[in-house]
Amino acid sequence: MIKVVKAPAKINLTLDVVGKRGDGYHEVEMIMTTVDLADRIQLSLIKEDQINIEVNIGHVPNDKHNLAYQAAKVLKDRYSITSGVSINIDKHIPVSAGLAGGSTDAAAVLRGLNEMWSLGLSLEELAEIGLTIGSDVPFCVHGGTAIAKGRGETLTFIPTPPPCWIVLAKPSLGVSTKDIYQRLDLNKMKHPDTQGMKEAIETGDFSGICKKLENVMETATFELAPEVKNIKQRLIQFGAEGTVMSGSGPTVFSLTSSETKAYRLYNGLKGFMDDVFVVRLLGSRYQI
Structure with a gap:
């Protein structure tokens, strides 16, 4: 079974830092929206109990340091999935760019494997899992346009800006x-x-x-x-x-x-x- 999932970049229309949290993170308030620059994630289920990562860019990690790997791993562990998955990442979003390239890949894997492994999780549940991977993952799970607060995980969705x-x-x-x-x-x-x-x-x-x-x-x-x-x-x-x-x-x-x-x-x-x-x-x- 093979599934291709689109992983779009995000931009910050506003980004505010309103304080320092007790857990070491900063308290933010920002408005984010998704744009049509996207990585292409191909998921292939395999019988072996392992996670394989292939990336078309050499300096992107293809192991546990890749957020897409971590997304598959957390679902496997949490729901006792004994089969495995091969993840092919065709990157178009620049790396380390402020565009949530790694986070959106992780979110795409969460959405795709939720369907392929018939987990039946809601987007809210996937976003909660995504927060264990990174602060931008919850927004990337949902897409659209939102005001994000806290570490970025408290989302209030608003209309999409006019076409431009x-x-x-x-x-x-x-x-x-x-x-x-x-x-x-x-x-x-x-x-x-x-x-x-x-x-x-x-x-x-x-x-x-x-x-x-x-x-x-x-x-x-x-x-x-x-x-x-x-x-x-x-x-x-x-x-x-x-x-x-x-x-x-x-x-x-x-x-x-x-x-x-x-x-x-x-x-x-x-x-x-x-x-x-x-x-x-x-x-x-x-x-x-």
Whole structure:
């Protein structure tokens, strides 16, 4: 039995850090949505009691360090599954980009194996399991657009933003999320208007959405990686209606209502960086 599952990337329209938790994690509030840049996960059931991982990119782990492996493992262990699975990951989402590439792969495995192993779990139950793997996995299990609080696991779903084009640009460098968090000064940061973004989305106010794009991690990431700031400035100079960094970076994205402008932004960046994409919003949540 073989099943192919789509694993889309997410972007942060807003990202706020509101405090430090007792468990060492930070308390966040953010609005996330899924976009049509996706990995392709092929699941094949096997008789052997093992989990095999194949990835089309050499520097992505193909063992227990891969979140897709961990997703299969937690389901096998929790529900005493004695058969195994081979997981083939065809990656299109850049690695370590602030786009939840590993988390969305794990979420796709949870959804796919839930069906293939006839577990009958709801998306809420899968999201709860996903939180044991990573903070972004619960959102990726559901898809759509949501306000996320806590570690990112407390989700309130809202309508999808109006249709638009999104240009994603990831420089070749990597950034450490841990280093970014250590540089945050909760007392000095300018906090996003999460409620204002929610209202702009609910009323379909594209201009309002563009104006409310905000990420408190930008300042710290720009200090560690000035190239990320340069990309944002280039996109603004090229005429993007709204531009912000996703997650802890280093990917920067721009929103535009014009396909022509989207490809003008794309062409303006493609000459000096490899990972540039023009995509659309995905919209609807998954259903079981």
